[in-house]
Amino acid sequence: xxxxxxxxxxxxxxxxxxxxxxxxxxxxxxxxxxxxxxxxxxxxxxxxxxxxxxxxxxxxxxxxxxxxxxxxxxxxxxxxxxxxxxxxxxxxxxxxxxxxxxxxxxxxxxxxxxxxxxxxxxxxxxxxxxxxxxxxxx
Amino acid sequence: xxxxxxxxxxxxxxxxxxxxxxxxxxxxxxxxxxxxxxxxxxxxxxxxxxxxxxxxxxxxxxxxxxxxxxxxxxxxxxxxxxxxxxxxxxxxxxxxxxxxxxxxxxxxxxxxxxxxxxxxxxxxxxxxxxxxxxxxxxxxxxxxxxxxxxxxxxxxxxxxxxxxxxxxxxxxxxxxxxxxxxxxxxxxxxxxxxxxxxxxxxxxxxxxxxxxxxxxxxxxxxxxxxxxxxxxxxxxxxxxxxxxxxxxxxxxxxxxxxxxxxxxxxxxxxxxxxxxxxxxxxxxxxxxxxxxxxxxxxxxxxxxxxxxxxxxxxxxxxxxxxxxxxxxxxxxxxxxxxxxxxxxxxxxxxxxxxxxxxxxxxxxxxxxxxxxxxxxxxxxxxxxxxxxxxxxxxxxxxxxxxxxxxxxxxxxxxxxxxxxxxxxxxxxxxxxxxxxxxxxxxxxxxxxxxxxxxxxxxxxxxxxxxxxxxxxxxxxx
Numbered sequence: 001x002x003x004x005x006x007x008x009x010x011x012x013x014x015x016x017x018x019x020x021x022x023x024x025x026x027x028x029x030x031x032x033x034x035x036x037x038x039x040x041x042x043x044x045x046x047x048x049x050x051x052x053x054x055x056x057x058x059x060x061x062x063x064x065x066x067x068x069x070x071x072x073x074x075x076x077x078x079x080x081x082x083x084x085x086x087x088x089x090x091x092x093x094x095x096x097x098x099x100x101x102x103x104x105x106x107x108x109x110x111x112x113x114x115x116x117x118x119x120x121x122x123x124x125x126x127x128x129x130x131x132x133x134x135x136x137x138x
Numbered sequence: 139x140x141x142x143x144x145x146x147x148x149x150x151x152x153x154x155x156x157x158x159x160x161x162x163x164x165x166x167x168x169x170x171x172x173x174x175x176x177x178x179x180x181x182x183x184x185x186x187x188x189x190x191x192x193x194x195x196x197x198x199x200x201x202x203x204x205x206x207x208x209x210x211x212x213x214x215x216x217x218x219x220x221x222x223x224x225x226x227x228x229x230x231x232x233x234x235x236x237x238x239x240x241x242x243x244x245x246x247x248x249x250x251x252x253x254x255x256x257x258x259x260x261x262x263x264x265x266x267x268x269x270x271x272x273x274x275x276x277x278x279x280x281x282x283x284x285x286x287x288x289x290x291x292x293x294x295x296x297x298x299x300x301x302x303x304x305x306x307x308x309x310x311x312x313x314x315x316x317x318x319x320x321x322x323x324x325x326x327x328x329x330x331x332x333x334x335x336x337x338x339x340x341x342x343x344x345x346x347x348x349x350x351x352x353x354x355x356x357x358x359x360x361x362x363x364x365x366x367x368x369x370x371x372x373x374x375x376x377x378x379x380x381x382x383x384x385x386x387x388x389x390x391x392x393x394x395x396x397x398x399x400x401x402x403x404x405x406x407x408x409x410x411x412x413x414x415x416x417x418x419x420x421x422x423x424x425x426x427x428x429x430x431x432x433x434x435x436x437x438x439x440x441x442x443x444x445x446x447x448x449x450x451x452x453x454x455x456x457x458x459x460x461x462x463x464x465x466x467x468x469x470x471x472x473x474x475x476x477x478x479x480x481x482x483x484x485x486x487x488x489x490x491x492x493x494x495x496x497x498x499x500x501x502x503x504x505x506x507x508x509x510x511x512x513x514x515x516x517x518x519x520x521x522x523x524x525x526x527x528x529x530x531x532x533x534x535x536x537x538x539x540x541x542x543x544x545x546x547x548x549x550x551x552x553x554x555x556x557x558x559x560x561x562x563x564x565x566x567x568x569x570x571x572x573x574x575x576x577x578x579x580x581x582x583x584x585x586x587x588x589x590x591x592x593x594x595x596x597x598x599x600x601x602x603x604x605x606x607x608x609x610x611x612x613x614x615x
Contacts, residue, residue, distance in 0.1 A: 016155040016162075023162035027169040034176035041180035045187045049269050052194060056272035063247060063274035069597045070309065080252070080270045092355055094596050096405050120596050121547050122279040 283614025
């Protein structure tokens with residue numbers, strides 16, 4: 001009597017498991033992509049708000065400087081969902097002043113660097129730039 | 139003998155396999171749908187943020203046009219006739235985004251603009267983005283009072299003869315330098331918080347030398363003196379009312395002995411003019427710091443002494459004692475290497491020394507020592523370059539020596555201190571001078587000596603007139 005050995009069903013199951021592994025990889029990729037996209041959109045929103053906060057600090061610092069030429073800056077504000085900070089205002093007197101501000105929302109920070117040619121009678125801006133790192137301010 | 143056939147899959151394996159397969163494929167499908175939905179929602183949020191940013195820029199543009207056009211309430215912002223303008227209470231886009239701007243007053247001079255963009259594109263695809271910015275009217279020009287009719291607000295009159303010459307202001311304190319040769323203390327501190335009654339503080343302080351120039355950087359006061367070995371002295375004036383020699387931070391010995399004549403500052407640079415001397419330089423540039431350090435940057439050997447300095451950008455104009463160049467033009471654009479600008483300067487008729495200088499708009503104003511038939515007041519045009527060009531100069535015969543000149547805030551007048559009895563303070567119109575008309579607009583009569591110096595405080599719109607015995611506080615009417 002001859003017995004033939006066979007492993008019924010195992011090939012099918014192995015195939016199914018292999019397909020499952022591939023499917024799991026696809027699922028993970030799709031979910032990571034979705035998470036990444038979602039985080040990116042949130043970062044973009046936070047970034048826009050951070051720039052607005054930096055602008056807010058710049059507006060306030062310029063108004064203060066226009067009133068008081070000895071204004072030193074160096075203050076922070078708590079705003080909607082974030083903060084902004086004004087670094088020490090550079091320069092002396094009516095001409096050649098520098099103003100640096102940064103706005104922070106969550107983990108996002110955006111920075112503005114402003115060169116002021118003269119303050120009175122009208123503030124004349126020489127440059128207004130967004131920078132990755134301050135170069136004009138200490 | 140029987141051969142057993144290949145048995146079929148057991149049913150249980152088939153069922154398990156089918157179930158697992160269904161689960162795997164189902165999970166792929168669900169994750170695909172979730173990912174797709176999330177990506178759409180993320181795209182909605184990015185689009186919303188972009189639209190909100192555009193609206194924010196629109197609000198800024200409206201503010202730039204007119205700060206007064208900001209009114210409390212909820213507005214839409216859109217481009218109308220090529221310009222941003224408020225439009226209704228919200229703006230709706232064709233793809234379902236709704237944007238409104240809420241303006242509210244934070245204080246009397248600060249407005250807050252909150253831009254909110256909302257959308258609802260179906261289940262799981264609704265949301266909003268909020269951006270807010272504070273707005274101020276920093277662009278507004280700061281008006282100046284009417285200096286055609288100056289009035290005296292107050293005065294300090296000294297019992298002695300301090301011969302006040304130069305001044306700088308720090309907060310509510312005024313530092314005034316004078317001549318020690320007449321028995322004065324050289325440097326005085328006044329509390330000017332009450333304009334009608336300025337009071338001398340730190341009365342016991344005695345500089346021990348005459349003060350020729352003053353410059354303030356932060357809490358550091360740079361004093362140019364006629365000391366033979368400590369021409370430049372730096373004092374920490376954090377507490378002006380208790381100023382003493384113990385507050386002296388450092389000194390610097392200029393080459394020669396007591397040759398320093400004038401000083402002017404621009405940012406971290408301090409420029410010093412010196413007497414005509416065959417051996418030493420007549421112009422020095424220093425780098426200063428917030429800690430009071432002085433570092434020589436460069437020097438220039440020239441012919442005449444520099445009695446007064448005025449800085450404009452990378453050019454220093456000097457009132458000079460040179461007989462053929464009463465106005466000298468020095469180029470300081472290269473750090474550490476000041477040099478005469480092309481053309482060097484300007485020669486006026488006669489040989490009377492330049493005694494005062496200031497920049498004003500597109501002009502440079504020079505004051506001179508007085509003599510018969512000599513114009514003591516000269517206006518040069520520098521609109522086309524740093525060195526004066528034709529059709530200038532326009533000149534005016536004041537009749538007495540001009541000791542100090544300074545421009546106003548609005549670019550309308552220059553103020554002068556002079557030896558003219560009855561007109562120790564003058565308000566001069568360069569515009570009238572250019573037209574060949576008498577340029578004197580107003581004057582002030584000092585009962586306490588001749589006009590020796592003055593300080594125009596651009597922030598307070600005040601003149602501090604310095605005379606032989608008094609410090610007058612003058613204001614526009």
